[in-house]
Amino acid sequence: MTRASIAPITIGGVTINAGETKRIELPMPLLYTNTQMSIPVHVQRGKRPGPTLFVSAAIHGDELNGIEIVSRLLKSKSIKTLRGTLIVVPMVNVYGVLNQSRYLPDRRDLNRSFPGSRKGSLAGRIAHLFLNEIVTHCDYGIDLHTGAIHRSNLPQIRANLDDPETLAAAKAFGMPVLLNAEERDNSLRQAASERGVKVILYEAGEALRYDEFSIRAGVKGIINVMREIGMLNKRKGSGKQVRLFIARQSGWVRASESGFVNHVAQLGDHVGKGDVLATISDPFGTLLDTIVSYNEGVVIGKQNIPLTQEGEAMYHIAYFSKPNFVAEHVELLQDKLDLEENPNPITD
Numbered sequence: 634m635t636r637a638s639i640a641p642i643t644i645g646g647v648t649i650n651a652g653e654t655k656r657i658e659l660p661m662p663l664l665y666t667n668t669q670m671s672i673p674v675h676v677q678r679g680k681r682p683g684p685t686l687f688v689s690a691a692i693h694g695d696e697l698n699g700i701e702i703v704s705r706l707l708k709s710k711s712i713k714t715l716r717g718t719l720i721v722v723p724m725v726n727v728y729g730v731l732n733q734s735r736y737l738p739d740r741r742d743l744n745r746s747f748p749g750s751r752k753g754s755l756a757g758r759i760a761h762l763f764l765n766e767i768v769t770h771c772d773y774g775i776d777l778h779t780g781a782i783h784r785s786n787l788p789q790i791r792a793n794l795d796d797p798e799t800l801a802a803a804k805a806f807g808m809p810v811l812l813n814a815e816e817r818d819n820s821l822r823q824a825a826s827e828r829g830v831k832v833i834l835y836e837a838g839e840a841l842r843y844d845e846f847s848i849r850a851g852v853k854g855i856i857n858v859m860r861e862i863g864m865l866n867k868r869k870g871s872g873k874q875v876r877l878f879i880a881r882q883s884g885w886v887r888a889s890e891s892g893f894v895n896h897v898a899q900l901g902d903h904v905g906k907g908d909v910l911a912t913i914s915d916p917f918g919t920l921l922d923t924i925v926s927y928n929e930g931v932v933i934g935k936q937n938i939p940l941t942q943e944g945e946a947m948y949h950i951a952y953f954s955k956p957n958f959v960a961e962h963v964e965l966l967q968d969k970l971d972l973e974e975n976p977n978p979i980t981d
Contacts, residue, residue, distance in 0.1 A: 639682045642718065644674060644766050649718075652680040659766055661727065662755060670728070672759075674767065675707060675721040683717025684862050687767050688855060690722065690777040692744050692821060694729015694736070695840040699777030702851040711856050717864045720771065725763055733841060735781065745817070747824035760824075768825050773802060773862055774832040775855055776821055779847075780839050783938040786949075787900045787931075787963065788837035788850045793822075794879060799831045804877055805861030806833065806854035809962040810933055811879045812951060833858075839937065849970050875966045878959045880951035883933065886910060888941040890921040895939070898948060901963040902932045903956050910948050913941060928952055931959045 639651035645659045658671035688706065690699025703723040706712065712719065724730050726743050737743055741756035749760030768774065780786040791814040792803045803811050814834070816823040825832045835854060837847030859865045888894075892913040898904055904926040911924045924947060934949030941947060953959050 639678075639680070642676075642678075642685075642770055644676060644720070644770070649676045649678055651678050651682075653678055659762060661759060661762070672725060672727060672763065673723060675703075675719075675723070677707075677712070677715065677719045677721075679715040679717055679864075681716040683715070683864050684772040685718040685720065685770055686859065686862065686864060687720040687722065687771045687774045688777070689725050689763075689767075689774065689821075691727075691730050692725040692776065693742070693778065693840070694724075694726040694732065694734050695782060696735070696777070696779040697730075697841060698779045698838040698844055698847055698851065699835075700724060700730075701843055701848050702777055702855070705848065705852045706855055709852065709856065711865060712859070715859065715864050718770070719859075719864070720767055722763070722767060726759070735840065744821055745819045747819050747821050748827075760821075764821075764824055764828075768821075768830055769828055771825075771830050773858070774821075774825055774830055775806075775858060776832060776834045777851060778834060778836045779842075779844075780836070780934055782840040784934060784936055785839040785844075785900055786836040787933040788835070788847050788966075789933055789951075790833055790854075791836055792833040793826065796831065799833060802831060802858050802861060803833045805857045806835065807857050807875060807966070808835075808850065808854065809875055809878055809959055809966055810931065810951060811877055812883060812933070813879060813881045846967060846970065849973075850966065853970070853973075875969065876958065876962045878953050878955075878962070880930075880933075880953050883930075883949060883951040884927070885934075885946040886924060886926065886948040886950065888913060888943055888945045888947050889924065891941065891943045892916075892921050893939055894936070894941050894947070896935070898926075898932050898935070900932055900935055903930075903959065904932060904950065905929045924948070926950060929956055931956045931963075 657674040661670040746756035746760040749757040789810040794813040838844035898910040930950040
């Protein structure tokens with residue numbers, strides 16, 4: 634059920650009518666230096682009624698891929714004519730972006746601070762602001778994330794796949810890997826869900842890095858969702874389609890020793906039970922242990938830095954009934970995006 638209306642909406646005291654596009658600055662608490670801070674918001678409204686979708690990036694300030702995805706989305710010709718309303722927030726945690734940090738200046742995780750409070754902590758105030766000024770206007774949301782620092786995530790969608798509307802949006806995004814993920818306490822997804830807003834989370838790439846494959850897949854995925862929920866006209870598919878695989882279980886393989894890592898498995902690899910993922914050696918090159926997969930699955934997240942401490946998470950593996958097919962369709966997605974970027978490749 635969507636809020637398919639052309640009535641005016643007001644964000645940060647600014648009213649946006651049907652057919653209008655406006656840039657808004659949502660005021661946040663000042664810096665120590667008395668410098669004014671604000672969350673930038675882009676609102677684009679169609680002349681015809683339709684759903685309202687928010688796209689948010691950098692709720693963790695060091696997750697930069699989403700900022701570039703938003704930038705390219707707003708330049709896309711595909712969204713020039715739309716039904717309903719698109720609300721885009723390229724940086725939610727502006728403080729974190731300035732400091733190249735996942736966290737807010739008070740060291741809190743914004744994505745564990747919802748629904749927040751107008752008179753609470755810094756994190757609580759920003760969460761309250763974002764939830765009430767942005768999320769409550771919407772029917773759907775797409776929250777853009779990356780792996781943590783020194784960790785990469787295979788492009789994937791995480792969502793409550795037991796909800797039919799959320800599942801339809803997740804499938805439409807077009808990633809081979811869908812992870813049925815519970816809503817974490819005090820997260821944006823949980824707070825939005827309690828208000829009837831269907832949110833999917835796109836995870837791809839590494840903190841403080843741009844990843845071209847992840848960025849292009851993200852832009853295409855958002856447009857796919859907009860077509861699915863009726864904001865844009867649907868297009869007939871062409872060529873071989875990427876199959877979707879839902880994982881209801883995943884797990885981390887952790888380091889058994891502290892030392893220097895030689896990674897064997899890479900993102901998207903299909904690994905079997907007992908397959909070697911990495912080796913750990915001491916500074917003299919003496920092998921300390923071999924890290925193996927506990928079960929058959931696909932690598933959807935991995936540590937990048939060749940150093941590890943005992944107990945540290947090294948590989949995130951999703952478990953599917955046919956993981957070898959998942960790996961094939963990750964490669965197919967890469968090929969499709971490459972072909973769209975270079976439709977007339979030069980060959981020898």
